[in-house]
Amino acid sequence: MTNFARSLAQLAGLHSRRALSVLALSLASGACLLAAAPAQAIVEEVGGTSVGVAPRTGTTIANNSGATFDNENGNAVLHGTNVYPVYWDPGDTFFEHHEWQTIVSTFVQRVGAASGSPENIFGALDQYRDRSNHGAEYHTVLKGPYTDFKAYPAAGCTDPNPLEVGSVTCLTDAQLRAELQSFVTSHGLPTGMNAVYYVILPPGVTLCLDAAATHCSDYTASEAEQEEERRASTSYKHSFCSYHGDINPDKATEGDGNTILYGAIPWTAGTLGSLAFAPVPSPPSLLYPGLENRYYAQGFDCQDGGWGFEEKFVKFEQPPPPSKEEAEILNEENNHTPGERVKLERKRYLEGPHEQQPNQEEVGEFGDFSPGLADLIVGQIAIQQANIVTDPMLNAWQDSQHREVTDECRNHFGSVINDNFGGSIAANEHTEGGTLYNTVMGEGHYYVNNVFSLSSHRCVGGVAFVPRFTAPNPVNAGENVGFDGMESTVGLIEGLAFGPTGPPTKTYATFSWNFGDGTEAKGFAPGSPPCEAPWLSPCAGSVFHAYTYGGTYKATLTITDVGGNVDSVTHDITVAGPPAPGTPGTPGSAGSGAAATPGSAAPGAGSSTGSGTGKGAGAQPGKPVATASVVSHSLKAAVKKGVVVAYSVNEQVTGRFEVLISKSLAKKLHISGTAATGLPAGTPPQLVIGKAILVTTKGGHSVEHVMLSKNAAGRLRHAHKASLMLRLIVRNAGTAPQSTTVISAATLVG
Numbered sequence: 001m002t003n004f005a006r007s008l009a010q011l012a013g014l015h016s017r018r019a020l021s022v023l024a025l026s027l028a029s030g031a032c033l034l035a036a037a038p039a040q041a042i043v044e045e046v047g048g049t050s051v052g053v054a055p056r057t058g059t060t061i062a063n064n065s066g067a068t069f070d071n072e073n074g075n076a077v078l079h080g081t082n083v084y085p086v087y088w089d090p091g092d093t094f095f096e097h098h099e100w101q102t103i104v105s106t107f108v109q110r111v112g113a114a115s116g117s118p119e120n121i122f123g124a125l126d127q128y129r130d131r132s133n134h135g136a137e138y139h140t141v142l143k144g145p146y147t148d149f150k151a152y153p154a155a156g157c158t159d160p161n162p163l164e165v166g167s168v169t170c171l172t173d174a175q176l177r178a179e180l181q182s183f184v185t186s187h188g189l190p191t192g193m194n195a196v197y198y199v200i201l202p203p204g205v206t207l208c209l210d211a212a213a214t215h216c217s218d219y220t221a222s223e224a225e226q227e228e229e230r231r232a233s234t235s236y237k238h239s240f241c242s243y244h245g246d247i248n249p250d251k252a253t254e255g256d257g258n259t260i261l262y263g264a265i266p267w268t269a270g271t272l273g274s275l276a277f278a279p280v281p282s283p284p285s286l287l288y289p290g291l292e293n294r295y296y297a298q299g300f301d302c303q304d305g306g307w308g309f310e311e312k313f314v315k316f317e318q319p320p321p322p323s324k325e326e327a328e329i330l331n332e333e334n335n336h337t338p339g340e341r342v343k344l345e346r347k348r349y350l351e352g353p354h355e356q357q358p359n360q361e362e363v364g365e366f367g368d369f370s371p372g373l374a375d376l377i378v379g380q381i382a383i384q385q386a387n388i389v390t391d392p393m394l395n396a397w398q399d400s401q402h403r404e405v406t407d408e409c410r411n412h413f414g415s416v417i418n419d420n421f422g423g424s425i426a427a428n429e430h431t432e433g434g435t436l437y438n439t440v441m442g443e444g445h446y447y448v449n450n451v452f453s454l455s456s457h458r459c460v461g462g463v464a465f466v467p468r469f470t471a472p473n474p475v476n477a478g479e480n481v482g483f484d485g486m487e488s489t490v491g492l493i494e495g496l497a498f499g500p501t502g503p504p505t506k507t508y509a510t511f512s513w514n515f516g517d518g519t520e521a522k523g524f525a526p527g528s529p530p531c532e533a534p535w536l537s538p539c540a541g542s543v544f545h546a547y548t549y550g551g552t553y554k555a556t557l558t559i560t561d562v563g564g565n566v567d568s569v570t571h572d573i574t575v576a577g578p579p580a581p582g583t584p585g586t587p588g589s590a591g592s593g594a595a596a597t598p599g600s601a602a603p604g605a606g607s608s609t610g611s612g613t614g615k616g617a618g619a620q621p622g623k624p625v626a627t628a629s630v631v632s633h634s635l636k637a638a639v640k641k642g643v644v645v646a647y648s649v650n651e652q653v654t655g656r657f658e659v660l661i662s663k664s665l666a667k668k669l670h671i672s673g674t675a676a677t678g679l680p681a682g683t684p685p686q687l688v689i690g691k692a693i694l695v696t697t698k699g700g701h702s703v704e705h706v707m708l709s710k711n712a713a714g715r716l717r718h719a720h721k722a723s724l725m726l727r728l729i730v731r732n733a734g735t736a737p738q739s740t741t742v743i744s745a746a747t748l749v750g
Helices: 003-012 025-029 098-113 121-127 173-186 223-228 324-330 338-350 371-390 635-641 663-669 710-716
Strands: 043-046 049-055 081-088 140-142 146-148 169-172 195-200 205-208 240-247 260-265 307-310 313-316 439-441 444-446 451-453 458-460 480-484 494-497 505-508 510-514 520-524 542-546 551-560 566-576 626-630 643-649 653-662 686-695 700-706 721-732 739-749
Touching: 049 173, 049 371, 081 098, 081 173, 081 371, 098 140, 098 371, 098 439, 098 444, 121 371, 121 451, 169 173, 173 195, 173 205, 173 240, 173 260, 195 371, 240 371, 260 371, 324 338, 371 444, 551 739, 566 721, 566 739, 626 721, 626 739, 635 643, 635 710, 635 739, 643 653, 643 721, 653 663, 653 700, 663 686, 663 721, 686 700, 686 710, 686 721
Parallel strands: 081 140, 081 146, 081 195, 169 205, 195 260
Antiparallel strands: 043 049, 049 240, 240 260, 307 313, 439 444, 451 458, 480 542, 494 505, 510 520, 510 551, 551 566, 626 643, 643 700, 653 686, 653 721, 721 739
16 A cells, blocks of 8 residues: 555544555556456355355456256246335335435336347347246236335344444345245235245345355455455455345245245445445545545446446456656655645546446435445346346256356346447546446336347347348249348347257247248248258248239248247339239229239139238229228337328228237237237237228228227337238128228337
8 A cells, every 4th residue: 555545544534344445556556456256156055045146256257158058957937027126124224315226116117118028138038948848938027116124133144344334234044035934924925936026135234145154245355455456355255246046845846836036135236425334534625435445335346347348349447557647646756745646546546447327316315426326236136037037946047057147148248239338438526437338128228237148159138139131123923033031130040949858959040931922931040950051941041932923012021039039021022024813904804993913812712911011902803992001110109199001992981990919929018909810821810909990982092090909009118119910801882792801011110
């Protein structure tokens, strides 16, 4: 420690816990901080209890291949979760700092509102299946937070390093479990495999896995380690940020109706910017807040480990070597005032490892800079939620070293498709944290750890899923036309599927083509073993198709990934050549003047359909001619004002519009509706989520707003994109009225 730093510490009068660790030699010299590698004990047993631990980490970044990551026995994952955040806080700490509680509870609510979205880490977990062959479905429901004011029991352990200000008690995991069981029973709350309880503790309450306090949420280190910011003590290596476990009275391997699943979230966010839990420096005019006690006050080792992202490269946060001028100021033997040195040391301190607080307010209602500390608690809940749904009973998805789905990616914070983070990398002068975020949910910005993708063997922040193909220029009837779905982005291209017995086998994403002329092609995505060169059937990433007749067709590519995500894209294909026999306007057909519409039913069929966002049915003898398509593809506008449909009819008709959604997507988004009947053969099951009546007195064209049901509008309000189907059924007047059905598809975005 420099003499100047020591003199500042003496001026401050800081003589106890979390007091010294002033300006480390590494800070003054610009040398790289020293730190131990992270403890990699993930699912472990301590004191006879098994838990899934998120350990603290030093200055290394995980880069595990996940080669042994599996669930060979098909043990249970969670198919949806009801989440109960429980703030065990008899001292009203969270009430006094209610912003912490608001940030955490709002995060869980937004996780639920975004259910079904592939664009965050929870959407990437559908690929993890159990013996039922269903994935860890992203269906999260916040069942309401609750503050438990029950008094803490007598300390069951000794805190390795209690707070100097605000220390409360030390609890064991056994005590936490006992309180949770009592809480669930006394309030008549559910148990079983779709309820998850998060017990969240305030600052000053240390949690240990055992009474001997060998594995705790707190830790101790020597003064030398604090000064040099080394994280190598045994106490540090055995400390943790959070963990999850299960209360399993029936000892059921798969869990049962009496099982209680829980995540333990102690306060491991540190005390940066806090007035309530940090000693007041004296004299304050000579010290900047936090400069004297970063070793314990900072919580970055329970977040990203002090790693930063600059220009898409990952590097450890540290100040650059001091310039010649800076070195002169830092040299105490030179003639510079203490204020100059403190100012420069403060600047270099802020360039070192620091946490990210995207929800930090400049000044909180308590009058300090601590609201953003809750972002680190948010991060721990995200980690444990991902681990719980894929490994609820600590016997499902792990690797050979018992690492869970987030442990494979410790300190990875990449975004879904790229590393374009939002927020500020640099530490703020007052909060001492940055504001980076890599996840957006509703209006909330969050900084959450990536998860391991079994499909790509990479760390991901969500699932990139965008079907694409380029429509060819106008072609001639009879020519082979290429349809290349390999332009698509499919994050979950392969996975594992379970049968009734035995280990899992590989499964792959599928590509399905509807060419708009009544023919289809379906097969695996290239990259799967059945699709080795020359990529013959059943592979359908790239296909050729020849149209028999001229006209404009709607070609649709639909992709289903191994997580069950389904999306499609449609383009017009213009084909030059004679129209199909029986099309209005051709020799021998009934009527004249109607444009040929490929894809219409053969003469005598009861209805005819088109596909995509374009036109509908052509005329049959005596049938009305109608077209219909969605003209506004704004999902936000459709939720508020209805789906905007442009239509035309050639005569007086009555009928109805229907907006349909596939049952598979409806299930993901938890949308209810009436099952649609009378759809063409091969159409996936659909639900009706919007209706409007159509009555005309003559032929013509117009626009109609088809309002969505209240349930559908409420669910789609939180979606980023939705593929819908529009159906128009019309019936003409006369002595022998006939009907025509028009079907088109549309993807609504934003």
